[in-house]
Amino acid sequence: MATQQAPQTDTDGAAAASARRRTTALRRRLAAQLLFELVLPLGSYYGLRAVGAGQWLSMAAGGLLSLPWIVYGIVRQRRVEAVAAFSLSLVVVGALLSLVTGSPRVLMIRDSWLTAAMGLWILGTLLTRRPFIMTASRGIVIAKVGEAGLVEWEARWDAEPMFRHHLRLVSAVWGAVFLLDAVLRVVLAYTIPVDAFALTSTVLWLALLGGLLVFHNWYITRHGLKL
Numbered sequence: 001m002a003t004q005q006a007p008q009t010d011t012d013g014a015a016a017a018s019a020r021r022r023t024t025a026l027r028r029r030l031a032a033q034l035l036f037e038l039v040l041p042l043g044s045y046y047g048l049r050a051v052g053a054g055q056w057l058s059m060a061a062g063g064l065l066s067l068p069w070i071v072y073g074i075v076r077q078r079r080v081e082a083v084a085a086f087s088l089s090l091v092v093v094g095a096l097l098s099l100v101t102g103s104p105r106v107l108m109i110r111d112s113w114l115t116a117a118m119g120l121w122i123l124g125t126l127l128t129r130r131p132f133i134m135t136a137s138r139g140i141v142i143a144k145v146g147e148a149g150l151v152e153w154e155a156r157w158d159a160e161p162m163f164r165h166h167l168r169l170v171s172a173v174w175g176a177v178f179l180l181d182a183v184l185r186v187v188l189a190y191t192i193p194v195d196a197f198a199l200t201s202t203v204l205w206l207a208l209l210g211g212l213l214v215f216h217n218w219y220i221t222r223h224g225l226k227l
Helices: 002-050 055-065 067-077 082-101 104-108 110-127 132-136 138-159 161-189 194-222
Strands: none
Touching: 002 055, 104 110, 104 161, 104 194, 110 132, 110 161, 132 138, 132 161, 138 161, 161 194
């Protein structure tokens, strides 16, 4: 009996170890994304301002610090993804426009274009067979239940109308929040002092994202979508 159970035990152990590795890799990627997209731009702006650098230079430096992360993503994926290319173009175009106008506020609304584009794209996926949350959740599903679990999870899309309804609704909320962030960033860019924008816009985004994640977790838990 012990001999018969050993292969199954080994298989379960290997699957658990693989799931842990995927989870660890996902956490490391999220930590790196937080560092390059939030901590470094914000820290560099106020650090440079503290030593006497101008507003334009301090804000442009934050955008330039995100370039290595964007390039790394392109190299790691071995292809140019639309979001990476769009982010790269925003950094370059934003810097050029601000040079022409001499206004740091042009740089301040740069991220609004990205979040607006993301919001519109997410809402656009509602018209496709696979809405945003359906595709964005694949990595998390694999990390938790493996490839076999992913196949079973995705099969619910064809078998359960309410499953499709819930995923489309959650995707719509994600798209709406990204659009709201874009609008509020533009309003802030032209209504508050330049030096207050970096921190205020970051707090705004964290508040919106935090509220979005709380809603997301509550909704999928309530409706039986959480793994």
